[in-house]
Amino acid sequence: xxxxxxxxxxxxxxxxxxxxxxxxxxxxxxxxxxxxxxxxxxxxxxxxxxxxxxxxxxxxxxxxxxxxxxxxxxxxxxxxxxxxxxxxxxxxxxxxxxxxxxxxxxxxxxxxxxxxxxxxxxxxxxxxxxxxxxxxxxxxxxxxxxxxxxxxxxxxxxxxxxxxxxxxxxxxxxxxxxxxxxxxxxxxxxxxxxxxxxxxxxxxxxxxxxxxxxxxxxxxxxxxxxxxxxxxxxxxxxxxxxxxxxxxxxxxxxxxxxxxxxxxxxxxxxxxxxxxxxxxxxxxxxxxxxxxxxxxxxxxxxxxxxxxxxxxxxxxxxxxxxxxxxxxxxxxxxxxxxxxxxxxxxxxxxxxxxxxxxxxxxxxxxxxxxxxxxxxxxxxxxxxxxxxxxxxxxxxxxxxxxxxxxxxxxxxxxxxxxxxxxxxxxxxxxxxxxxxxxxxxxxxxxxxxxxxxxxxxxxxxxxxxxxxxxxxxxxxxxxxxxxxxxxxxxxxxxx
Numbered sequence: 001x002x003x004x005x006x007x008x009x010x011x012x013x014x015x016x017x018x019x020x021x022x023x024x025x026x027x028x029x030x031x032x033x034x035x036x037x038x039x040x041x042x043x044x045x046x047x048x049x050x051x052x053x054x055x056x057x058x059x060x061x062x063x064x065x066x067x068x069x070x071x072x073x074x075x076x077x078x079x080x081x082x083x084x085x086x087x088x089x090x091x092x093x094x095x096x097x098x099x100x101x102x103x104x105x106x107x108x109x110x111x112x113x114x115x116x117x118x119x120x121x122x123x124x125x126x127x128x129x130x131x132x133x134x135x136x137x138x139x140x141x142x143x144x145x146x147x148x149x150x151x152x153x154x155x156x157x158x159x160x161x162x163x164x165x166x167x168x169x170x171x172x173x174x175x176x177x178x179x180x181x182x183x184x185x186x187x188x189x190x191x192x193x194x195x196x197x198x199x200x201x202x203x204x205x206x207x208x209x210x211x212x213x214x215x216x217x218x219x220x221x222x223x224x225x226x227x228x229x230x231x232x233x234x235x236x237x238x239x240x241x242x243x244x245x246x247x248x249x250x251x252x253x254x255x256x257x258x259x260x261x262x263x264x265x266x267x268x269x270x271x272x273x274x275x276x277x278x279x280x281x282x283x284x285x286x287x288x289x290x291x292x293x294x295x296x297x298x299x300x301x302x303x304x305x306x307x308x309x310x311x312x313x314x315x316x317x318x319x320x321x322x323x324x325x326x327x328x329x330x331x332x333x334x335x336x337x338x339x340x341x342x343x344x345x346x347x348x349x350x351x352x353x354x355x356x357x358x359x360x361x362x363x364x365x366x367x368x369x370x371x372x373x374x375x376x377x378x379x380x381x382x383x384x385x386x387x388x389x390x391x392x393x394x395x396x397x398x399x400x401x402x403x404x405x406x407x408x409x410x411x412x413x414x415x416x417x418x419x420x421x422x423x424x425x426x427x428x429x430x431x432x433x434x435x436x437x438x439x440x441x442x443x444x445x446x447x448x449x450x451x452x453x454x455x456x457x458x459x460x461x462x463x464x465x466x467x468x469x470x471x472x473x474x475x476x477x478x479x480x481x482x483x484x485x486x487x488x489x490x491x492x493x494x495x
Contacts, residue, residue, distance in 0.1 A: 009096050009243050010037035010068040012087075014061055014080035016225075017113075017120055017162045018132045018141070019155070020045075023077075027228045030236035039064040043083065045160045050128040053165035054082060054113070061087035065094055073243045075099040078142065078225070079113050079120065079162075082171050089177040098180055099242050101235075102142065102187040102225050106207050109173040113166065118340040123164035130167065132159030142225025145189040151229050181215040183242035185235070188438055189224040194248055196436070201250050202258035205302035208250075217247025261307075262471040264317030265478045271320045279352045280310050282319040282329035283361050291366035291391070291493035292328035292356050295319060296349055298373030298399075299336030308333045314470040318370070321486055327495040330356050336375060342402075342413045346378050357389065366493045368392040373439075373467065374399045377413035384411075384418035386425040392492035394428040394485065397467045399439055400446035416442070416449040419457075426456050426492045430485050433463035460485055 013024045021040035028038040044052045076084030081103040088095040105116025135156040186192035221227045227235040274281040297309035310331035319329025334348035357364035376398035400415045411417035450457045462481045469478045
């Protein structure tokens, strides 16, 4: 998609937290050689008296916008998106586009940086600033893929404290802010792709609706969170494309059926279910206690989306199929709604397990847990110390190493670390051939860790299947893989 924006605009570049205008040096040089006018915002960091807040940073960006002229593209990297949006809203007559550069959140009026960017450290009580990351902590702020050791050393050496009030003061935007044209430049190694964002739009998240408006576009730069340091030439090219309104649209056709609401690839007869507040049980015809399979959906997913995952065809299909074959199929809606919700979602999984194991139609000593996509980090606590009733853990197209910014530290939600404690617990992993490279890299890392400790991982390879193949690939291969995975899981349950 290309939109005519008239004369070439100037760029105002706004840096990420804990950095300064120096991070833009190489990109600014490339843009200037191409004839562009470039201005780099210097965001104040001296906040020993607590006076530097988000409004102060917005004012500094506004000064650069005013100096840049009549047609300005404001680029916000990570945290820098908040002051970029605030300045663009107040200089609506000058700013022709805002570029979201690998910014994980979509700030709205009243949001703070900490609301939308969980990778940022929270200030200690009463503190006026947040210390900069150490050399080892930079990957927690975003993927460092593509950065050399020397560049990482430079980031750490030049890192700056972040004024606490810039993270806690709410952003104020007018209603007209939503009408400013936007371009998202995504960095796949940091977990963001156009396909993944389009899928999120298809889920009906109202916060993303603004991104489907005409004139809003998306581009990708194949690197991690710091493209200005790892791929300055590619980033400069993408910025010029953004200024010209180029890129892909996220708008979906009126008759679009989201992938997750398409029919299950295997025909399964409708079955009655026992419906609870968060958990549904699909019971087999046999009245005796039977083993159970709990299906754990992925995420993060919007809190208000309808239907919820336990009513998606993939999960009703799997649960009904398990019941047809003599096991209790169990689905649940857990609360992995944001990047830092893994602990809360883990509580929901534990509560569902307690409920199903206490059910009179369930053999509580024979249970399997089956994890999908972004819900797979929730398997780590069960892999690290498997209880005797857990007979199998299964994964479909999993995320097995939380991406930077997934709101977790340590090994609690890292299956690749947890598998060292799995012992002889059977693990059934369905690996799709047409997978997002970032996700597949986490599978490769997990399999390497499993091999080092001789964990029992059975890999089912689906070379021509895609992520979510149960509803997007109505092929013989997809149906065969579904049946094989179900057979192996139920086999480990003795069903």
